[in-house]
Amino acid sequence: xxxxxxxxxxxxxxxxxxxxxxxxxxxxxxxxxxxxxxxxxxxxxxxxxxxxxxxxxxxxxxxxxxxxxxxxxxxxxxxxxxxxxxxxxxxxxxxxxxxxxxxxxxxxxxxxxxxxxxxxxxxxxxxxxxxxxxxxxxxxxxxxxxxxxxxxxxxxxxxxxxxxxxxxxxxxxxxxxxxxxxxxxxxxxxxxxxxxxxxxxxxxxxxxxxxxxxxxxxxxxxxxxxxxxxxx
Numbered sequence: 393x394x395x396x397x398x399x400x401x402x403x404x405x406x407x408x409x410x411x412x413x414x415x416x417x418x419x420x421x422x423x424x425x426x427x428x429x430x431x432x433x434x435x436x437x438x439x440x441x442x443x444x445x446x447x448x449x450x451x452x453x454x455x456x457x458x459x460x461x462x463x464x465x466x467x468x469x470x471x472x473x474x475x476x477x478x479x480x481x482x483x484x485x486x487x488x489x490x491x492x493x494x495x496x497x498x499x500x501x502x503x504x505x506x507x508x509x510x511x512x513x514x515x516x517x518x519x520x521x522x523x524x525x526x527x528x529x530x531x532x533x534x535x536x537x538x539x540x541x542x543x544x545x546x547x548x549x550x551x552x553x554x555x556x557x558x559x560x561x562x563x564x565x566x567x568x569x570x571x572x573x574x575x576x577x578x579x580x581x582x583x584x585x586x587x588x589x590x591x592x593x594x595x596x597x598x599x600x601x602x603x604x605x606x607x608x609x610x611x612x613x614x615x616x617x618x619x620x621x622x623x624x
Contacts (some may be wrong), residue, residue: 457483
């Protein structure tokens with residue numbers, strides 16, 4: 393069984409030489425169970441990425457051991473050419489499939505991919521899009537939407553419809569949803585206000601059919617608080 397441990401993407405807004413030398417490009421890390429103890433495995437998902445920027449990665453492990461990875465990539469975080477890309481790691485041969493686009497809106501930014509897999513195996517991929525002029529994604533103007541895959545990430549059904557049941561819900565921003573003991577799905581979220589001084593939770597059902605936004609949590613910004621929020 394593969395226990396997911398880390399999935400790292402770097403910010404590649406740097407010189408070409410440093411960009412190519414950067415070892416934080418799309419690194420997959422896992423812990424494999426063995427008789428001699430855990431073995432850390434690290435692999436490049438994209439050895440030679442075709443884009444200068446990648447951000448907000450997400451993983452789900454399938455019943456057969458395959459791992460579906462998604463992330464946003466393009467010329468910049470909020471730029472109109474930003475799309476959700478993906479790759480699948482095969483458990484049988486340990487290699488990653490060629491990267492391809494999972495969600496795209498030509499001329500309109502798509503960003504912040506977060507996967508959630510329910511008990512039936514369906515993968516729900518939440519993301520944010522548009523809102524700004526010329527297709528840029530601007531804070532406080534995001535539109536939250538989601539895509540669904542029922543074949544372990546091979547294909548995605550995307551209607552570009554808002555999250556159902558809640559006009560001001562934005563789903564997960566970068567941290568994945570978790571299933572609570574009562575069966576509800578908890579989504580850590582944030583409006584990313586100019587002061588970055590608040591966060592909130594949203595809940596939904598495992599089929600993502602009705603979202604509910606809960607009151608915001610406000611705090612005094614500090615390095616310690618930021619670390620706490622990053623771990624949500």
